[in-house]
Amino acid sequence: MRLFAGFLMASAILVAADISPEPVTFTKQVLPILQRNCQSCHRPGNIAPMSFLSYESTRPWAKAMKAAVISRKMPPWFADPNYSHFSNDRSLKQSEIDTIAKWADTGSAQGDPKDVPPPVAWPENGWTTKPDVILKGIPWTVPATTPKNVIEWATVVTPGNFTHDTWVTSIEIKPSELGVTHHICTGFIPHQPDVVYNTPEWVDKERDDAGVEVPPSQRTLRLPTANGTGKIVEGSDPRAARIDIGHVCFVPGRALQDFRIHNAAVLVPKGYDVLWNIHYTPNGKEVTDRPEIGLTVSDKAPxxxxxxxxxxxxxxxxxxxxxxxxxxxxxxxxxxxxxxxxxxxxxxxxxxxxxxxxxxxxxxxxxxxxxxxxxxxxxxxxxxxxxxxxxxxxxxxxxxxxxxxxxxxxxxxxxxxxxxxxxxxxxxxxxxxxxxxxxxxxxxxxxxxxxxxxxxxxxxxx
Ligand code: HEC
Known part of the structure; x- marks a missing residue:
């Protein structure tokens, strides 16, 4: 009886091997998928917490990868495919999901190093596109907690240092602390002689116990907010109302606005300054965010x-x-x-x-x-x-x-x-x-x- 079962098992393995003679390996089948669909975020300095550049850093995640791709949690994509086609759609084909699942289920082998495809030349320091110019924001220490967990939106102006009219062909905003960054929006504004650089301004809003803004008709008192050092503005924030050009925002999942793919650009006149609109949310641990803007620029009109x-x-x-x-x-x-x-x-x-x-x-x-x-x-x-x-x-x-x-x-x-x-x-x-x-x-x-x-x-x- 035992012999018989052993014989059956052996032939079952043979049959399976006949159907799929080639085992799924990292170097041959998995890495090309990761390069195309995952590494844009899963590499050092970018938004995902682990890197999928090498076998060593990817291998421990094999089972989690299988679960994430089968449930279509990864890569993140939320548009209904019935409407429009999108160039940044990184969704996997069913065959690619099957490949990752099989790799996770069959020992997650490395494979032959000779199969490794040429590495993708990702820009350094986590940038999605290699910037020609890097503009630095002000470092902002976000406390572990604040009253009602509120930090009001603030605006900051930094020098733009544009020595001539400049065609900006892409804008990427890169906070260093994603866990506290609700958004950072930036744009370019005319230089004003009385501008005070690098100093946050915000409006001190009256909020109820749950941190919800009290409508004007019900306001009774002003409550302090905790934005760090800066200037509280009475009434509405004059900077927030300024018309800026090249207005783009970082929000989770959206960092780069690349105008080159549309043969387009934004013209930033000589001498313009940079306007930052910043919203942090405390996250239980004090951290200091050091946001940067990366620009690609061109002297040629688009x-x-x-x-x-x-x-x-x-x-x-x-x-x-x-x-x-x-x-x-x-x-x-x-x-x-x-x-x-x-x-x-x-x-x-x-x-x-x-x-x-x-x-x-x-x-x-x-x-x-x-x-x-x-x-x-x-x-x-x-x-x-x-x-x-x-x-x-x-x-x-x-x-x-x-x-x-x-x-x-x-x-x-x-x-x-x-x-x-x-x-x-x-x-x-x-x-x-x-x-x-x-x-x-x-x-x-x-x-x-x-x-x-x-x-x-x-x-x-x-
Ligand atoms: C647009 C950026 C982006 C892309 C593209 C992306 N990921 Fe992720 N991934 C993240 C971020 C950020 C996290 C951490 C936060 C989270 O789990 O949502 C994450 C988390 C994960 C996790 C952990 C999930 C968990 O449940 O803990 C796995 C596994 C994973 N990704 C696999 C993949 C694979 C495989 C691909 C490609 C097929 C991929 N990701 C593509 C950004 C991305």
Whole structure:
């Protein structure tokens, strides 16, 4: 009997070996997938906590990799594939998922070193694209905790040192401490003779016990906030209202805005300064963030002008998510185009109750199409969706954005399902912020291309 079973097992192994004679190895089958789909984040200095450059650093993660790719948690990607094609879509094919799973299940062998593909020449220090110019922000020490866990948004101006008009062809923002960085937005502003460099300014907002901004009609007292050393501004922050150009943001999952792939650039005039809008959230451990901006620049004019921007907000006067509402939908936002343009990327922004967002383009002739649908939004992954082919937006079109929010206890990120949630800066308040990138002809005034509602929205003003 035992002999018989042994014989059966032996032949089963033979049969399996016949079907798949070649074992899956790191060097031959796995590393090429990691180079294409994982290393952009999984390497020293970039956002993922472990490196997948070498066998030694990857091997301990084999089982976790299998689980992460089968569940499609990795690589992170949230766009519904039925709408538009995106050039930065790193989703794996089923055959690639099977390869990683099989490698994890069959001993995770290294394989023949001769099979190793040439390494990808990733830029140093974790940059996604190698910068020509690096602009440094101010170091910011984020305490372990603050009252109500609040650090108000702050703005800082640093020198730009542009000695001549400069075409900026990509902008990458790199915080050093991702765990505390809610966002860093930057842009370029005209130099003002009385500018005070390297000094944060913020508005000291009155907040209730849960850190929620108190609407102006109910304000009674001013509460101190803990932003470190800097200047508290009364009323609204004058810098926040300044019009900047080349406005881009770092949010989790979105660091680089590369205009080169669209043959476009932003023109920064000589002498302009750099405006930083910064939002940190304490994370239980004191850390010092040292943010940097990496630019690629060109002396040659591009084919098109790039306009990258947050495009409007839901109406802060009417936006209110009722307690325990699992599917709140505010009025849609309509971005109206006054010039012919090309849509090149989109990036939904909401906070912890954000559930889904859809961008629909309505043409002047009545046709309409969905250009992006993110059915399961995740605050931890605010990816940009780069269109593989720009979508032409004829003048007179509308880009209509709808979103839903889940304020029920089923939303595992929900800090408190029993509150009404309003528009506000903190993650426990909400936003409806559809970012878009469009390019236009060089003769067009970029400030006249589209209008978006409530572009400087805050629930109670300052
Ligand atoms: C856009 C950046 C990015 C890409 C691309 C990416 N990862 Fe990740 N990965 C991260 C970050 C950040 C984390 C840590 C935070 C987290 O777990 O969400 C992570 C975590 C992981 C983990 C740990 C998961 C866990 O449950 O603890 C595994 C395993 C992993 N990634 C595998 C992969 C594989 C395999 C690929 C490619 C097929 C890949 N990742 C592509 C950014 C990325």
């Amino acid at each position: 084919e098109r002008l790039m306009i990258a921007s947050a495009a409007g907000s839901a109406n802060p006067a009417t936006f209110a998510i009722p307690p325990n509402d699992p599917n709140y939908s505010p009025d849609p936002i309509a971005i109206i185009f006054h010039e012919d343009a090309e849509l090149v990327w989109m990036a939904p922004h909401m906070h912890l109750r954000g559930k889904d967002m859809t961008y629909r383009l309505e043409y002047p002739d009545g046709r309409s199409e969905i250009v992006l649908s993110v059915p399961h939004y995740d605050f931890n992954w605010q990816l940009p969706y780069e269109l593989a082919k720009p979508i032409r937006i004829p003048k007179g079109s509308k880009l209509v954005i709808t979103a839903h929010y889940d304020n029920s206890a089923n939303n595992k990120f929900n800090p408190d399902p029993n509150r009404t949630v309003y528009i506000g800066n903190m993650t426990w308040e909400e936003m409806l912020g559809p970012f878009i990138g469009v390019t236009v002809d060089k003769t067009v005034d970029p400030s006249k291309v589209y209008t978006a509602p409530f572009s400087n929205a805050s629930r109670g003003g300052a």
